[in-house]
Amino acid sequence: QSVLTQPPSVSAAPGQKVTISCSGSSSNIGNNYVSWYQQLPGTAPKLLIYANNKRPSGIPDRFSGSKSGTSATLGITGLQTGDEADYFCGTWDNSLSAVVFGGGTKLTVL
């Protein structure tokens, strides 16, 4: 049981938009920055979004992040088959004194 809650899977057609939610509490998302990671099959996670909505150099603007209260959302527009991957949200939890991750969401581009 992960501290942060994500839907197990989402799907959309190529070219469409999808959003992935990440729900937490005041001890984690509510008072800390959220990051998002993409994990392609058989590879290490890759940082997509940090500080709720900032993209590292090299990450296309098709990827966006937002946060409201104790929830965060990752948005992906112009879906491509190469976007098929697992996506994880993460943040610090003040009560646990630990980094916590969501259980991951598998994106399928139909």
Added chain:
Amino acid sequence: EVQLVESGGGLVQPGGSLRLSCAASGFTFSSYEMNWVRQAPGKGLEWVSYISSTGYTIVYADSVKGRLTISRDNAKNSLYLQMNSLRAEDTAVYYCARVWGTSNEAFDIWGQGTMVTVSS
């Protein structure tokens, strides 16, 4: 090229020990905080441990406290994870990851991972 390369994984019996290493290159290792994150087969990410840039501050997940020890050698650009009293539930791919920024909330560089299997 900025890079992290883990090594030291393998098959170990329950109760056994293993030492993982993470070699850093392409950046000033001594300036960065580091973490270990693991992923059991088919499962999500689980944070294991954090170490500050100087090594003075260390934090562990409750699930590994007292059994796993993180350390670093800035002169050798290396991060370590000493794993003792290993259990079946420690079976996972172990990643070392560099902290982005000044708070331990985002990891911008990850190694390729090293597999640890705890089984008799």
